[in-house]
Amino acid sequence: MRKKKKVPHYGNVKPINYQAIYEEKFYNILFQLRFPLMTVIFFTTLSVLILMIINNKADGVHVLNYFFHTVITLSTVGYTEGYDGNISLNRFFSSMFIIIGFPIAYLYGLVATVNVFMNSNIQEIYRYWRMYKEMNKLKGHYIIVKFNDITKETMRVLKRRKIKFVLIEPDRSKEEEIRKFGVDYYVFDEPHKREVLLGVGILDAKGLVTAFEENTQDIAVIVTARLIRPDKENFYIISTATNEGAAEKMKLLGANEVIVPSVTIGRRIASYILHPPSPTISKFLEKIAYGERTDIDIIEIKIDENSDLIGKKLKDIHMREETGATVVAIIRADGKMKIAPSGNTEIQEGDSLLVLGHPKALRRAEDFFERHIVEDKDEEKEQEEVKAND
Amino acid sequence: MIKWGKVWSDFFIVLALTSNVGFIFSHDPYQLIVAIGVNLIATVLKFGAKKILAAELLATALVADLHLIPATFLYFSGVHIPLAIGLAIGAAVANVISIVLLVVEIIFEYKSEEEY
Missing domain, CATH: 1.10.287 (Helix Hairpins)
Structure with missing residues (x-):
């Protein structure tokens, strides 16, 4: 039995x-x-x-x-x-x-x-064996499909940020190139197979990037990955598409973000025409937006409904003194954005804060907001009442 | 159909035990040379086998070798001959375990064949 x-x-x-x-x-x-x-x-x-x-x-x-x-x-x-x-x-x-x-x-x-x-x-066998031994321990990594110019650029940034990733490349003849480029973990296999994605630890991964030149192959990978990790919030899939129609299809099939290279480049060119680039400002913003700098970053922090910061003014919470990070914008629950809020701006329920600063300061800021989440609001009120009575 | 590769390796596994037991009872130098040769061959034949108990079989064979090699040295150097015999008995125990594992493996194989 x-x-x-x-x-x-x-x-x-x-x-x-x-x-x-x-x-x-x-x-x-x-x-x-x-x-x-x-x-x-x-x-x-x-x-x-x-x-x-x-x-x-x-x-x-x-x-x-x-x-x-x-x-x-x-x-x-x-x-x-x-x-x-x-x-x-x-x-x-x-x-x-x-x-x-x-x-x-x-x-x-x-x-x-x-x-x-x-x-x-x-x-050679020992080298691969050791690499896969390390790979099996990875958690919270990203899976990158296909080795080409697009993913190379992605990997370069991830490497600078010390984010771990596993590359899946169907073509074994690129082995030499991949090794020269300095990828830590790579497998040569068909990325649209479930056993391959499971083999590179998709169950513990944070996200997947697929950038084939052909839409059909991207779709196959997206569908397979989404089949294993159906939760869109916890597993992020980013893909490229050759046209808007395919991009829409990919989004419906489970991709979180789809980039159409030709559209993105065209818009970029138009924006340069509309706003002639200033060498300092636009480069600075670009670098923050595309994560090219390692000493400054921007993140979004959602105010928890149980946070005791709700109703307080920005100048009263002393976040900048404690963490070193700066609030550069507040997005209200209705989607309206308040850029460069003054110290008198009040934090409301459902707000999201855009916080700018050194990555370490940002981590401190995340901790700061987490610390201010109160488990039970009623309990807090009771405590306040007790205080008032005293 | 008989698998001749399996006959070959099983033959040496059993022969390793029998020749070892032969030495324990006869205390004969010729028998010792046969025993150690057969034991080494039985070990080598287990290299790279990808069966269920391959690792355990190889381990027991290595144990037998590591008993018999010092036993040979002690025996031919003429000192501590009782210790050499003792080591050979230890090797024989390892050989018996090896055969038990072999039988277990055969049962496993027989069962997995049934499932398909």
Whole structure:
């Protein structure tokens, strides 16, 4: 009787274990060594035994000499004869042994053993094995599909921000290029297969970027990924499309953001015409917007409905003194944006704050707002009442 | 149909035990040389096998080797011969475990064949 296992919603697919694939390659090398090593051991044992029988001596010194004699014969070194007395019989045996045993044990056994090691690039197998061993530990990483100019730029930024990612590339011939580029984790496989996505840890990943030149392939990847991680909030899929129609389809199928390169570039050009670029301001904003700078960043913080900051003025919460980050805009619950709010601006329920600053300051700011979330509002009120009574 | 590769490796696994037991009872140097040769071959034959208990089988074979190699040294150096015999008995125990694992593996294989 076997227990019925619970089938996951995306079907009964087993993830590919890339680490195990390379472990198996190593076992295959060992497997090839079986018969060569066996012949060497067999002929060595046989030779020692026959020498013991011929000479009728079984004490330690003689057995060691016979072993030595066998080894120097098999290895074609031949320093000296390992026996004393009964020379003619021993020489006759040695000649026969060299005629029969030498070709098999030396040419097949030893040469094949060396050959296996020479041809099996163990280093390469070990390198991949170690990489996949590390990859299996990743959590909160991003999956990037396809190695091309677009994803290269993405990976460059992610690397600068020390965000981990796994690259899936269907074309193995790009191995050299990928290694030169310096990608930490990569697999060569079809990204639209469920077992591949599971194998690179999609269940623990934060998001996926797919940037094929062809829409159909992107769609296949998006659908597969969304099938495994249906929650749009917790798993972010970004894709590229060649036209608006395909982009719309991709969004309906589960992509969070779809970028149409031609449209994006066209708009960018138009914006340069409309607002002639000032070398300092526009570059500064661009760098913040595209995350190119590592010393400044902008994030959105949503005010929790249980936050005790609601109803307080910005100047009273002392966020800038505590964290070093600055509130540059407030987005109200109705979607209206208040840019550069003054200190007298009141925080209301449903607000989102845009906060600018050094990434470390931003992390402190996130903690700051989290700390101000009160578990139970009634409890707080009770405490206030108690205080008032005192 | 008989799988000849399996006959080959099973033959050496069983022979490793029998030759070892032979040495324990005869205390004969010739038998010891046969035992260690057969044990080494049995170990090598387990290299790279991708079966359910492959790792355990290889481990037991290595244990037997690590008993027999010092036993050979002690025996031929002529000191501590009782210790050499003791080590050979230890190796024989490892060989017995190896055969038990082999039987377990055969049962597993038989069962998995039934499922398909």
